Amino acid sequence: MLDISVIKEQPELVKTAMLNKGETDTSLVDTLLETDKNWRDAVKELDSLRGESNTKAKLIGQLMSKGQKAEAQALIQETGEMKGAIKGLEDKEKMLREQRFGLMLRIPNIPHESVPVGKTENDNVEAFRHGELRTDEWVKPHWELTAEHGWIDFERGVKVTGAGFPFYKGPAARLQRALINYFIDTATERGYTELMAPFMVNEDSARGTGQIPDKEDMMYTVPRDGFFMIPTAEVPVSNFHRDEIFELKSLPVKYVCYTPCWRREAGSYGKDVRGLNRLHQFDKVELVKFVKPETSYDELESLREDAEFLLRQLGLSYRRLLMCTGDMGFTQTKKYDLEVWSPGQQRWLEVSSCSNFEGFQARRMMVRYRDEKGSIETLHTLNGSGLALPRVMAAILEEYQLPSGKLRVPEVLKPYLGGAEELG
RNA sequence: GGAGAGAUGGCUGAGUGGUUGAAAGCGGCACCCUGCUAAGGUGUUAUACCCCCUCCGGGGUAUCGAGGGUUCGAAUCCCUCUCUCUCCGCCA
Structure with missing residues (x-):
């Protein structure tokens, strides 16, 4: 598995390597870059949503210990409503992560510069x-x-x-x-x-x-x-x-x-x-x-x-x-x-x-x-x-x-x- | 194979629902003290990923055997699996 940053920063190098290693289709790289972008977006969204939920959950704990039941109840309502969205994002993130990993596994290693280019x-x-x-x-x-x-x-x-x-x-x-x-x-x-x-x-x-x-x-x-x-x-x-x-x-x-x-x-x-x-x-x-x-x-x-x-x-x-x-x-x-x-x-x-x-x-x-x-x-x-x-x-x-x-x-x-x- | 117990950070080991990524000790690292050594003091010490910075560093999320569930919130409760230990059986 290559370092994703190499694929992101030098996609042409990776494509050349694939061709030199005898692969014919380099669109894998583009698919990966797109999937990677989507995955990152999902992670970002999921993390911020979880963060918000965590903050509120902690607040609920504080309010409960102070006996402010009514305020706590309102927050419980709010966080309860977030659960569905989080679950959905979790599934999406997991699917994209697996897709991304699967694509990364299919990209070959890059030959060293001292290696002769050849087919057979x-x-x-x-x-x-x-x-x-x-x-x-x-x-x-x-x-x-x-x-x-x-x-x-x-x-x-x-x-x-x-x-x-x-x-x-x-x-x-x-x-x-x-x-x-x-x-x-x-x-x-x-x-x-x-x-x-x-x-x-x-x-x-x-x-x-x-x-x-x-x-x-x-x-x-x-x-x-x-x-x-x-x-x-x-x-x-x-x-x-x-x-x-x-x-x-x-x-x-x-x-x-x-x-x-x-x-x-x-x-x-x-x-x-x-x-x-x-x-x-x-x-x-x-x-x-x-x-x-x-x-x-x-x-x-x-x-x-x-x-x-x-x-x-x-x-x-x-x-x-x-x-x-x-x-x-x-x-x-x-x-x-x-x-x-x-x-x-x-x-x-x-x-x-x-x-x-x-x-x-x-x-x-x-x-x-x-x-x-x-x-x-x-x-x-x-x-x-x-x-x-x-x-x-x-x-x-x-x-x-x-x-x-x-x-x-x-x-x-x-x-x-x-x-x-x-x-x- | 049968019965029971358990699985927490580099290690030992606390922790049975709320600011616990996690007490304490050991080990490691840095600095201080010290003529040297021994001892002592202070601080620091998990990993992955995302974002900012992209030199230093900062923020977020996840992870307490693995996976699922309950809950606003799980190391802590429930289910499944895996592994380890003790005893019995078997055995190179």
Whole structure:
């Protein structure tokens, strides 16, 4: 949610942002400005009417205690007559307020000036590349390798739950656990506080990070209890501080949180979803930051670097994309995607997405801080994966594959795998 | 799941219809006193929104778990819901 004053003062800026983000109709802004005006008028009228009524009610109290019954009775008559008007205005104000809020939720965040304007993923800018693109033809896709070893059992996953819910078995399960621990430990060393979070959230939380209303279909629900399975740790971790005010000296606050993630991914089929490429349940280690506004773009770079560090340490080849306006999503001002090279598939796989939201999430969640002057201001939030497990796993299974069909263990993971050199 | 109790400001905790946004204490902040420390004194200290000012500041409305109701007036009375605590049951 944008600051209403920005929309009021620079409507053209907002409209341009909407067009750059791929929306075609900017009349939303005008509708909002009109609704906002009507709402303000209603608030003004309602407040003054209530004020008048309150003043008289207090007077009645005074008169009653002095025993001036007749005068009091006249005032009771007057205020009694105001009740209907107040009730009517209350309904009107509430309706306009909800309308205004609903419109504000539909206006996307404004991209940062450093973000390239573009329409599709083809307009994203490859900003950095690390490592060589291994192209050995004998390298098998990870799903073939894991099938041979019985490491990942997709079929039984289908039997037990459904497509996209695989079992990891033996060395693969341990490798997955090793990666999780390695990611969390590294983030902790770099100043993040580890958090373990609920895997289900209530409606308020889903609304806070914006899954409701626009991305409701991505989540699995638990209707009986009104809960949502989290699609990312961002949801519980960001909401951890919902409705709170940070003291200046406590910022920045940085969390690392491992959770499974559940996504319905309705409508995706084909080779994009082969093997570990896209699952309904997957593990992810997420990095979340609450920062002072003036530092948020520096914090974005360091967040991105924290994620990239993991990839380099793992010895994987990757590239960093600076997402263009049209491909970066509704809530972000600037976003980097990190894509790891998959030698067995000869394609890039997205393993991290690092974003600055500025105050867009914070305003909706009412997360604020007290600045130098003691006044309360919206802070900025950022998050990024550090990292999403399945595709990292896929890349390792291919990048570290040996002609023998065994798997070499990446150096940094050895301590987590009992010092083993190879798996298989 | 059953029975009972409760939900008030950063915290503890008063307050059962009238100038209560809310006593008191603690904590926080500012200043004073003090050779230093400890102690002490004075003041200040919720949030959201609207309006004026738009540097400082001023006015109004709402909020005492949430939502509805009674009333001229509700933290206080009524209804519904949620959550917490205690005891019992169950249990990783």
